Amino acid sequence: MSREQLVELERxxxxxxxxxxxxxxxxxxxxxxxxxxxxxTLERYLDxxxxxxxxxxxxxxxxGVEEPKQPSWNLVARILHSAKLYE
Numbered sequence: 001m002s003r004e005q006l007v008e009l010e011r012x013x014x015x016x017x018x019x020x021x022x023x024x025x026x027x028x029x030x031x032x033x034x035x036x037x038x039x040x041t042l043e044r045y046l047d048x049x050x051x052x053x054x055x056x057x058x059x060x061x062x063x064g065v066e067e068p069k070q071p072s073w074n075l076v077a078r079i080l081h082s083a084k085l086y087e
Contacts, residue, residue, distance in 0.1 A: 001029050003036070006081070013077035022077045026084070038085045049083035 006029055009022050030037055039045040052059075056079070060067040068075060 001025060001032065010077045010081045011074070013073045015073055019073045019077055023080065026080060029084075036084075038087060039083060045083055048086040049079065052079060052082045052086045 006025060009018075009025050013019050013022050030040060034040050037045075039048040057067055059082075071079075
């Protein structure tokens with residue numbers, strides 16, 4: 001799966017089913033492209049996931065948009081995808 005395809009799947013997450021498919025795509029991407037992952041182990045991925053969630057207000061500020069009051073399926077996908085590379 002290409003990086004562009006993964007980004008498109010992330011952006012198109014609008015339902016529980018979409019998110020489940022995106023998580024499966026992330027797993028495939030890790031298997032097929034492990035060198036593209038900054039956080040290829042579960043321990044590192046979960047650490048990055050927690051860090052991105054904590055720093056999420058800064059992400060929205062940098063994007064110039066208000067942080068959502070309630071997360072959407074799309075935001076959950078963005079969080080999961082961001083943990084792939086977050087340091």
